[in-house]
Amino acid sequence: MAEAWQFQVRITVTPALAEALRAGKPYDGRDLLEAVLREHDASLKCQFDAFADYVDAAEREGRERYPLYQWTKDTIGNREKKAKYLKSFTVYVRGEEVYGSEAADSLHARLSALADQVGIESVSRFDTNPANNPQPPARDQGRH
Template identity: 35%
Template sequence: MSEWLYQIRIKVTENISNDLRDMYQQNLSKNLKKIAEYHKMVLVCTYDAFEAYCVEAEQNGIDGYGLYHWTKATIEDPLKKAKHLKSFAFYLGEDQIYPKELASSVQNQLKKINNKEL
């Protein structure tokens, strides 16, 4: 049997989302960035990833992108857009999924953060 791969996602407030997508001025944003950098990872906003997927599909022809219509409908729906703007995933380079050991390490560091905006 092949090894399972994992992805760590977090949900944050609109305030922290804006900061994570822009300047990393808030303490929580700085702490999240440190965790990502420690693991040689980056934080990616789910909405931004969905939007980039749609742009790529539209540039290359949507026929090769099986989730295009669902993703496009999601980013165009105001309620879903608001939800996904506050969702972030840890990526290892371009890899959206990674071994359990790495995911567990990120999760353990996240558990140490005591902040209502996370």
């Protein structure tokens, strides 16, 4: 029996759209984007904000429980990586960051169709198969 992988859609947007999405401000074409998200009971989370939330939780609850703490902290502290992740948004469906292929395929198609109209630079679809994804960096035991 084949493994049942889960999927995730991410979008990369223009800096202006990223700022509007993060701040909850109006943006030309945003209503089209939000309509697609509503159709799928979906929402967006900025990857930079998700990384910052992870670091905050690790510092609050104990870094030893967060194996990617140092890598994540270093990533959000790097100017070029920060700029990249401020423009990258993960699509959550019904509050979940991974979901079935039907939802992922539909979101990918609908968001790709909107790209030229709303400031989406790219739409990517990922799966949870470890063979298709980079593995997390080895934890540096000497750094906490």
